[in-house]
Structures are given as C-alpha cells and as structure tokens.
Amino acid sequence: MWELESESAGQRKYTNGVVISNKHGVQTNGFERRDQSWFVATDIPSDLLVHVEDVSFYLHKYPLLLRCGRMSRIIYQLEDGNTNKIVLDDLPGGADAFELVAKFCYGIAVDLTATNISGLRCAAEYLEMTEDLEEGNLIFKTEAFLSYVVLSSWRDSILVLKSSEQLSPWAENLQIVRRCSESIAWKACANPKDIKWAYTGKPTHISSSPKWNEMKESSPSKNQQVPPDWWFEDVSILRIDHFVRVITAIKVKGMRFELIGAAIMHYASKWLPGLSLTKEGTGEEGSSGKDSNSSSSISSWIGGLHMVVSAGTKEEQRNSQIKEQRLIVESLISVIPPQKDSVSCSFLLQLLRMANMLKVAPALVTELEKRVGMQFEQATLSDLLIPSYNGETLYDVDLVQRLLEHFLVQEQMEHSSPGESFSEKNGFEGMPRNNVPNAKTRVAKLVDSYLTEVSRDRNLSLTKFQVLAEALPESARTCDDGLYRAVDSYLKAHPTLSEHERKRLCRVMDCQKLSMDACMHAAQNERLPLRVVVQVLFSEQVKISNAIANSTLNLKESGGEAQHYQPMVSTRKALLEGTPQSFQEGWATEKKDINTLKFELESMKAKYLELQNDMDSLQRQFDKMSNKKHSSAWTNGWKKLSRFTKMTSSEIQDAGSQIQASSEQTRKGPRRWRNSIS
Structure with missing residues (x-):
C-alpha cells in the first residue's frame, strides 16, 4: 500500500x-x-x-x-x-x-x-x-x-515498463519507457548498502521490525548484505528492446562494465534456450537458490503479463520464434560493453554459434568475431567446436581461422604501439595488456588441440589443415608435440594420402621441437615419411650432443669430472632400441666386417713370426756350412733365399700396417654413421 x-x-x-x-x-x-x-x-x-x-x-x-x-x-x-x-x-x-x-x-x-x-x-x-x-x-x-x-518505486517501475510492451508507439511517445528506464538505471546504480526496497531473491525472513536478537546477528556480521547483482533477475523479465534501453541508461550512469556484461549474460541465459552458461561465467555464484524462486516471484509481480505466441501453423510459430531470437542476439551484440573481459569468451563464442545458426546480419557477426579475437586465449576446445552449416566439413574451420587472424591482428597492433595500446586507440577503456608470449602460447596449445579434434574429419582438406597449423608464428610454440599429434591423427584418418602430400603435411612441424617421447613415437611411426624419421633421429642426436657438452662444461666449472657421461647411457640405449630394424641390421653387418678384418690381421702376424724363426734356423745352418771352402749352387741359392726372406719381411710389415690402417678406417666409418643416427 x-x-x-x-x-x-x-x-x-x-x-x-x-x-x-x-x-x-x-x-x-x-x-x-x-x-x-x-x-x-x-x-x-x-x-x-x-x-x-x-x-x-x-x-x-x-x-x-x-x-x-x-x-x-x-x-x-x-x-x-x-x-x-x-x-x-x-x-x-x-x-x-x-x-x-x-x-x-x-x-x-x-x-x-x-x-x-x-x-x-x-x-x-x-x-x-x-x-x-x-x-x-x-x-x-x-x-x-x-x-x-x-518512478519512486523499484518494483512498480519494472512492472510499468513490462506492461508498456503492448502499447507501442504510445508509451514511447509519452516518454513512459524513457522515464521508467532511467528510474530503473538510477536504482540499479545505487550503493547496495542503501537499498531498502524489495527485489527478487531478497531474503523473506527479514521483517520491517526485526527482533533484537535478529538485529544483533545481522548488523555486526553483515551477512545479509545486498549482492551487486541483485537487479539482474528483475531486469531480465523485460522485452529485449526495453532491456536494451535500461542497459543503455545504466551505462550512462557509469556502472562497472563487468557488472553490465554479467547482466547481459544472465539475460541471454533466460531468453536464449540454446545458450548454456555456467554460473562461473555469469558471475552468479551462490545464486541457485535465488533462481529456483525467481519464476514464482516474477509471476506474482506481473500477474497475467506473459509473452503471447500468435496463433497459426507450426511453421509460422517456428519462423516467429526464429525472428524473435535473431532480434535478441542482434540486440545483445550491439549492447555488449566495448571493454575487454566485460563478458566471458565462452559466452561470446556461444553467441557466435547462435548468430551463425540464426543468420544474423554479417556486420554484427564480424563485430562479434573481433570481440572473440580480443580474448581468444581464454577460449576452450569445446567452445571452438562450432558446427559448420555449409555442409563441407563437420566443424567450421574457416570460422576458427578468422578468429585466429583477429587475435594476431590484435597482438600485432598492441606490439606496434608501445606507448598507446590498441584499447586506447579504439575506445576499449580499461582493457589490460596481456603478456603477449603467454597469450600466444595458450592460443598455440588451443589450436593444436583443435587440429587434433577436427583432423578426424575425412572431409577436411589438407590445405585447410596446413593453413590453420601455420597461421601462428614459430615463436608461439616452444614444443611441437601437440602439432605432431594432430599430424599423426590426420595421417591416420586419411590413409590414401600420397607421399608428396604426407611430406607436405609434415612440414608444418619442426622436428627439433619434439620431446623425447614424441621422438620415440615418431621413430617407429610407419605413417611418417622416411625422411621425416631421419630428421627426427638427427635432431635427437644433436640434442644429445648438446646435452653432453653442456654437462661436461658444467662439471668443469664445478671442479668435477666423474659421472658426467652416466646420465646419457640409458638415453642412448633407449634411442637405439627405438631405431628402425633396418638401421640396426646395417650396423650389425658393419660390426661383423670389422671383427673379420681384425682376425685376419692377427693370423698374418702369427705366420710372420713363424717364418722369421725358420729363417733364423736356416741362417745358422748356412753359417756352419760356409766354413767349408767349396762354393756351389747351393750357396748361391741360400743367398737368394736370404734376400727373398728380407724382402718378404719388410713387405709383410708393410702389408700388416696397411691392413691395420684399413681396419681402423673401417672402424671409424661406422662410428661416424652411428653418431649421426643416435
């Protein structure tokens, strides 16, 4: 009363x-x-x-x-x-x-x-x-x-504005809508400590004249403070055009942009059935009890004022509902505050999903895509899995490509103006500058996960996969394991790719950025081209060499020399076990040839020593016989034999040195080859 x-x-x-x-x-x-x-x-x-x-x-x-x-x-x-x-x-x-x-x-x-x-x-x-x-x-x-x-009552202002929905354009021309919107805006922007009027969700146990015990419990502890989102539920009963008028008036009054964005997300969750938002994203933590009683409270307020669906065929009703939802989506896009983080990236992506489904005006869709690009690093994989409505692919890969381009343009413009941020030049006040490398790294992980998911689609062309994978600069990825998983998943889903196409696909990743586990998997992956496997093994050999050099340098600086090679033994053994079977067979053959050469050299040395002993015994016998005064052909024969023995001795030594040199040369060759594939 x-x-x-x-x-x-x-x-x-x-x-x-x-x-x-x-x-x-x-x-x-x-x-x-x-x-x-x-x-x-x-x-x-x-x-x-x-x-x-x-x-x-x-x-x-x-x-x-x-x-x-x-x-x-x-x-x-x-x-x-x-x-x-x-x-x-x-x-x-x-x-x-x-x-x-x-x-x-x-x-x-x-x-x-x-x-x-x-x-x-x-x-x-x-x-x-x-x-x-x-x-x-x-x-x-x-x-x-x-x-x-x-106009002096919070509840009556909302009810009058709600009842004015069927009175256009009279209510608009008589300034009823404007005056009620401004009245609601003033009260919504009031200090929550000064709010004494009733609103939806207010605790009902608080009476106008509480008992002394209730005052003692509530006043000092302040457990019954009015939350900042107290007005969300009441404003959400308005029609979209009146809601936009209220939000516009609230913006003029200077309310915090993140609170306005939370109100918009709350309204969208009420009026867009296809939009699923979590409490975490709408800033409504702890308000589940409020939501459960909201319908009955609003119904008691507005009496018989409910949205009436015009009579007609099911097709007409469906078209009417589509038009109504399209109007809501377009209006919400236009009223979202321009500041970054005013609404969550998940909400923007779900709104973008509905905008594509409802065929919203292209200009508004482009504006929404730019907004997503501003905070693309906050997106999740489930948010990006937007169905494609052109029938070419299962998911809209082109849309994700455009979002990534908007993100890169945003980052580039922030880099190009260190004194003046992109937010200040374009009117996005209050937008904090992110740590750009961290943002790009998060986006790179997100894109790799997205590529892994969409690569299972047999209709996804190699060109689209490659363009999306190469869209980010090389500095965005410190490790290409995620990209390798996406490439392997694409090869598995497209077994009919030619050798040229597989090589072209593998060029999107850098073998030097693969981890040990990824290298072990790639070395045994039969789907990869042989050249890529060799590159993986070579890059791993370079990593091991660098690790040995670094560890040796560190030990010298610390004054120790022992045990610097021990950590790499298991690594080399594991890498050799992961080497393809053909490489292991080639190494075993070379090792067998080296052992054969060593055995032949030792046998030749033994024969040489035996021949040398025989020659010495014959020489002694010859000396005994030389004391005799006669000379015969036998003497000349022994002289020739002596010269032959001396020549054979030197030649045998030369041959032994040549065999040893060839053995060492043969042994050095496989060692260099083994290091190159380790």
Whole structure:
C-alpha cells in the first residue's frame, strides 16, 4: 500500500492511488457486465454504443462529452443522428483501459496500479482527456501517479515498463519507457548498502521490525548484505528492446562494465534456450537458490503479463520464434560493453554459434568475431567446436581461422604501439595488456588441440589443415608435440594420402621441437615419411650432443669430472632400441666386417713370426756350412733365399700396417654413421 497522498485543486482528489471525478451528468451505482457487454446501472437508457475490440459498452453521450475531446468530435461528426455507434479498435490499452476511462467519466472510483497505469495513461492521451475540458482530468491524474508513485518505486517501475510492451508507439511517445528506464538505471546504480526496497531473491525472513536478537546477528556480521547483482533477475523479465534501453541508461550512469556484461549474460541465459552458461561465467555464484524462486516471484509481480505466441501453423510459430531470437542476439551484440573481459569468451563464442545458426546480419557477426579475437586465449576446445552449416566439413574451420587472424591482428597492433595500446586507440577503456608470449602460447596449445579434434574429419582438406597449423608464428610454440599429434591423427584418418602430400603435411612441424617421447613415437611411426624419421633421429642426436657438452662444461666449472657421461647411457640405449630394424641390421653387418678384418690381421702376424724363426734356423745352418771352402749352387741359392726372406719381411710389415690402417678406417666409418643416427 502506497503512502497516503492527497492534493486538491477545485474538484480534484487523489488518495491511495484511487482517482474519482465528481463532475458527472448521470447518477449510477456502477457497471454491470453481461457476456461481452458492459451496461451502466442507471434508470436512464443509454444513447451511445462503443465497440472496443470484441467488447461492447452501452453508455451515455453526456459524461463522455465532458471529459473526452476525441469522443466529442466523433459524436458531433456523426452524419446520421440516429447512428449512435462508435468503433475504437485502435484504442491503446484495449477494452480494459476503456472500461477504466468510462468509470472515471461516470465518477466511479478507479484504482490505479502499476499494471494498469500505462494503458490508462495512453488511453487518456488517445481520447484527449486534457485539462482544457476539466480541471484534474485523467491525463493529469495518471501523470501524477506515474511521477510520484511509480518512478519512486523499484518494483512498480519494472512492472510499468513490462506492461508498456503492448502499447507501442504510445508509451514511447509519452516518454513512459524513457522515464521508467532511467528510474530503473538510477536504482540499479545505487550503493547496495542503501537499498531498502524489495527485489527478487531478497531474503523473506527479514521483517520491517526485526527482533533484537535478529538485529544483533545481522548488523555486526553483515551477512545479509545486498549482492551487486541483485537487479539482474528483475531486469531480465523485460522485452529485449526495453532491456536494451535500461542497459543503455545504466551505462550512462557509469556502472562497472563487468557488472553490465554479467547482466547481459544472465539475460541471454533466460531468453536464449540454446545458450548454456555456467554460473562461473555469469558471475552468479551462490545464486541457485535465488533462481529456483525467481519464476514464482516474477509471476506474482506481473500477474497475467506473459509473452503471447500468435496463433497459426507450426511453421509460422517456428519462423516467429526464429525472428524473435535473431532480434535478441542482434540486440545483445550491439549492447555488449566495448571493454575487454566485460563478458566471458565462452559466452561470446556461444553467441557466435547462435548468430551463425540464426543468420544474423554479417556486420554484427564480424563485430562479434573481433570481440572473440580480443580474448581468444581464454577460449576452450569445446567452445571452438562450432558446427559448420555449409555442409563441407563437420566443424567450421574457416570460422576458427578468422578468429585466429583477429587475435594476431590484435597482438600485432598492441606490439606496434608501445606507448598507446590498441584499447586506447579504439575506445576499449580499461582493457589490460596481456603478456603477449603467454597469450600466444595458450592460443598455440588451443589450436593444436583443435587440429587434433577436427583432423578426424575425412572431409577436411589438407590445405585447410596446413593453413590453420601455420597461421601462428614459430615463436608461439616452444614444443611441437601437440602439432605432431594432430599430424599423426590426420595421417591416420586419411590413409590414401600420397607421399608428396604426407611430406607436405609434415612440414608444418619442426622436428627439433619434439620431446623425447614424441621422438620415440615418431621413430617407429610407419605413417611418417622416411625422411621425416631421419630428421627426427638427427635432431635427437644433436640434442644429445648438446646435452653432453653442456654437462661436461658444467662439471668443469664445478671442479668435477666423474659421472658426467652416466646420465646419457640409458638415453642412448633407449634411442637405439627405438631405431628402425633396418638401421640396426646395417650396423650389425658393419660390426661383423670389422671383427673379420681384425682376425685376419692377427693370423698374418702369427705366420710372420713363424717364418722369421725358420729363417733364423736356416741362417745358422748356412753359417756352419760356409766354413767349408767349396762354393756351389747351393750357396748361391741360400743367398737368394736370404734376400727373398728380407724382402718378404719388410713387405709383410708393410702389408700388416696397411691392413691395420684399413681396419681402423673401417672402424671409424661406422662410428661416424652411428653418431649421426643416435
């Protein structure tokens, strides 16, 4: 019940939201309804029939002539004096509003409420019930009620704005929508500590005169403080155009942009069935209890004011719903605050998904894609799996490519202007500058995961995969394991790729950026081209060499020399075990040849020593026989044999050195080859 207010100016009276007029020409006890007709309870027969929609009013001309300028003109313009029928199908507020107008003209008390004041105000304007006809006419009284009662109340302002949805354009032209929107905005921006009025979700156990124990518990601990999102639920009952008006007025008042974004996400979760948002993303932690009672609270507020679906075929209703949801999505895109992080990236991507499905205007879709690019590093894999509506692929890879391009453009513009950020140049106030390398690294991991997921689609072309994989600069990835998984998944799903196409696909990754586990897998991966396997093994050999050099240098600097090679033994062994079988067989063959050469060299040395001993024994025998004075052919033969023995000895030594050199050369060759593949 509103506070008692009364003001008198001649015959004017205004008390407790009830308006009456003492100037009437027909004494009556009230109105009576019979089926779809209203009759005045009086002995004077009616001389005027008014049709409004499908309801008939049997009235008298004189009370209407005194207070309705439009009715007086219509009555005087009747060509036939016997025609006393007037049709008012375009009356704002309909039959309900005209019923109240008729009662007011007959001097019957009319109870003004938040649900009927807007319709009554528009009907009074339509019927021209001005002060020129009567002091304290209906226009004046309804305006006074709006100004002094409705606009000072949080609940009544929302209900009047809700009831004005069916009164366009009258409510807009009479500034009812603007005044209610500004009233709601002022109260929404008020300090929560100063809020004393009721709102949806407010604890009901707090009474107007609490007991001393309740005051003692609540006041010092402040457990019953008003949350900053107290107004979300009430504002979310408004139609989208009125909601936009309220949000625009709240922006002008200077509310924090993240709170405005949370209100927009809350509204979207109520009116867009295909949008699934978590409490974490909407800033509604701990409000589940509030949501459970919101429907009943709103219903008690608005009474019978619910959205009415027009009758028609299912196809017409479906088209109507699609148009309504398209309007909501377009309006929400246009009203999102320009600051970064005003809404979550997940919400933007889900809104983008619905925008593509509902075929929203391309300009708004492009604007939304740019907004996603501003905070693309916050996205998750499930958010990016947006279905493709062109039928070419399972997921919209082109959309993710555009989002990635917007992200890179954003990062580039921030880099190019160190003194002035991109947010300041484009009006995005309050947007913090991110750590660019970290943002790119997160995006690189996200893109790799996305490529792994979409690579299973057999309709995904190699060109699209390659373009998306190479879109990020090389500095964005410190490790290419995720990219290797995506490449391997694509090869597995596309077994018919040619050798050239497989080499082209593998060029998107850098073998030097693969981890040990990835190298072990790649060395045994039969789907990879042989050249890629060799590159993987070579890059791993370089890593091992660098690791040995670094460890040796560190040990020298620390004064120790022992055990610097021990950590690499297991690594070399594991790498050799992971080497393809063909490489291991080649190494075993070379090792066998080296052992054979060593055995032949040792046998030749033994034969040489045996021959040397035989020659010494023969020389001694020859010396004994030389003492004899005769010379014969036998002596000459022994001399030749001696020379031959000496020549054979030197030649054998030369041959032994050559065999040893060739053995060492053969042994060095495989060692260099082994290092190259380790």
